[in-house]
Amino acid sequence: MEILAWFHELLDGNLIFTPQTLGYYWDGLVVTVQLVFVSLLIGLVLAVPLAIGRSSGRRWISLPIYAYTYVFRGTPLLIQLYIIYYGVVFFDGIQETFLWPLLREAFYPALIAFTLNTAAYTTEIFRGAIKATPKGEIEAARAYGMSQALMMRRIILPSAFRRALPAYGNEVIFMLHASAIASVVTLMDLTGAARFVYARFYAPFEAFIFVAVIYLCLTFTILFFFRYLEKRLLAHLRPQS
Amino acid sequence: MKTLLTVSILGVALVAGTAQARDYDHVRFGVDVPYEPMEYRDADGELTGFDIELGNALCAEMGVTCEWIEQEWDGIVPGLLARNYDAIMSSMTINEERRQTVLFSDPYITIPGAWFAPAGSEIEVINEETLADKSIGVQRGTTFDSYVTDNYGGVASISRYSTADDMVLDLQAQRLDLVFLEFIVGQVTLLDAREGQFQVVGEMVTEPEEYFGEGFGIAFRQRDTALAERFNEALATLKEDGTYDEIFERYFGEE
Numbered sequence: 001m002e003i004l005a006w007f008h009e010l011l012d013g014n015l016i017f018t019p020q021t022l023g024y025y026w027d028g029l030v031v032t033v034q035l036v037f038v039s040l041l042i043g044l045v046l047a048v049p050l051a052i053g054r055s056s057g058r059r060w061i062s063l064p065i066y067a068y069t070y071v072f073r074g075t076p077l078l079i080q081l082y083i084i085y086y087g088v089v090f091f092d093g094i095q096e097t098f099l100w101p102l103l104r105e106a107f108y109p110a111l112i113a114f115t116l117n118t119a120a121y122t123t124e125i126f127r128g129a130i131k132a133t134p135k136g137e138i139e140a141a142r143a144y145g146m147s148q149a150l151m152m153r154r155i156i157l158p159s160a161f162r163r164a165l166p167a168y169g170n171e172v173i174f175m176l177h178a179s180a181i182a183s184v185v186t187l188m189d190l191t192g193a194a195r196f197v198y199a200r201f202y203a204p205f206e207a208f209i210f211v212a213v214i215y216l217c218l219t220f221t222i223l224f225f226f227r228y229l230e231k232r233l234l235a236h237l238r239p240q241s
Numbered sequence: 242m243k244t245l246l247t248v249s250i251l252g253v254a255l256v257a258g259t260a261q262a263r264d265y266d267h268v269r270f271g272v273d274v275p276y277e278p279m280e281y282r283d284a285d286g287e288l289t290g291f292d293i294e295l296g297n298a299l300c301a302e303m304g305v306t307c308e309w310i311e312q313e314w315d316g317i318v319p320g321l322l323a324r325n326y327d328a329i330m331s332s333m334t335i336n337e338e339r340r341q342t343v344l345f346s347d348p349y350i351t352i353p354g355a356w357f358a359p360a361g362s363e364i365e366v367i368n369e370e371t372l373a374d375k376s377i378g379v380q381r382g383t384t385f386d387s388y389v390t391d392n393y394g395g396v397a398s399i400s401r402y403s404t405a406d407d408m409v410l411d412l413q414a415q416r417l418d419l420v421f422l423e424f425i426v427g428q429v430t431l432l433d434a435r436e437g438q439f440q441v442v443g444e445m446v447t448e449p450e451e452y453f454g455e456g457f458g459i460a461f462r463q464r465d466t467a468l469a470e471r472f473n474e475a476l477a478t479l480k481e482d483g484t485y486d487e488i489f490e491r492y493f494g495e496e
Binding site: 086104196199200202204 | 381414
C-alpha cells in the first residue's frame, strides 16, 4: 500500500508518465518479449537441422542453405521486414487465402522476418561450432562403430552446442535490440510506445531514456541467464581449483 | 574598474540580445513529405503543394530566401526546437497542446478531418459501436492520432504510421478498415488517384477545437515573435492582393 501511495505521488504532477502512457509501455514490453522470444525459439528449432545440412559434404544440401544464410545475413533486417510486410500484399488475391488473417496483423509479418533472420545467423553459429569438433572425437566415435546419425546425436551436437553458447547469447541480445525496428510497421512494441509518447508530448529524452532503461533490464536478464548456462554447461572447461 | 565591468556585462547582454532576436533573411522550413496536395513531389521530383507554394510566396513577399527541409512528422517539433530549421509549414493544426511548445502564425487555411474506407465498406456512421474491433490507421503524433486515440482507443485497434503513404498502402491492402486524415489529403490520394476504390464515411470532423483547433498555422520557436509577425503581415498582404486565392484555387478549385 505504501508503495502504491509513493507511486501515485511520483506520478502526480508529471504530464508524460500517466497511467495511460505507462500502460502503453507495458503493452509494448509484452509485444517485444513475445516477438523476440517466439522468433528466437522457432529460429533455434529451424537452425539445428539447417546447420547440420550446411556442414554436410553433399553440395546439393549445403549450397541452398548457404544461399539462404547469405541472403538473410547480407541484407538489413529492416529491409527484410519491409519486403515481407508490404511485399505480401502485392500477391493478387492474398486477401482471400487462409494466410491473410495472420498476415493482416503487423505481428506475424514481423515474426516471420525476425525468425528467418535469426535462423540464418544461428545456422552459421552452429555450423562453425560443428566444424570445430575435434577430429579425435569423431575418429573415436567411428572406432566405436557409431552410425553417422548416432555420432551426430551423441558426440558432435552436444559439444557443438556448448561451444556455440557464448556466440548464441550475443545473437539473442542482438535480436532484442533489432526488434526495436518493429514499430516501423505499426507494431506497438517498446520502441513503438516510446515513439508514441515522444510524438505526443514532444519529449524525446523522457520517452527514450525510459525505454532504454527497460531494454537494459531485459539485456541484463538475458546476460545473467546465459552466464548461468555457461557456468553449468561449460563447467568442464574451467580450471580445476 | 566597476564601470568597466558594467560596460562589459552590458556588451555581453547586448550581443546575446541580438543573437536572440535574430533578423532572418533566410528562412528554413521543416516539412513532412508527402502529404498530397499540401506538400508532395511532382512527377519531376520537385517539391510542390499548397504549403510549399504559399510558403515561397510569403518569403518572396517578405524579401527573404527560403529553403525546405524534409523531416518525418513525429520528429518535426523537436527538429524545430533543435534549430534544424526555423519554422514548420506542414499542415500543422493550431491547438493548445502545441501552443505550449511552439509559437503559431495566424491560421492560413482550415481543413476538416474525414474518415475514409474501402468502397463497399459496411460502416456507415462513426460511433463507438460501429468502430468496435475495427482497425484504424492514423499518422503518429498528429492531432488526428490524439483524437482517435482518446475517443476510440478503447474499442478499436489503432495503427500508427510514420508517413501517410504507408497508411494508404495498408488501407489498400485491407489491413485497415478505416483511416482518419485531412479531407483534402484523402480526396487527392484516395478518392481521385484511385477512383471508385474508396469512399468517405460519416461526417467531416472539425470539432472539438481541443483537437482540430483553428486551422493550420506556421509554427515558430517561442522566441521568434518578430519573425511570426512578419509572416502574419505577409499573409495578410497576399490575401489582399489575390495571390492567396490564386494558389488556393490551383490546389482546391473554386470554393
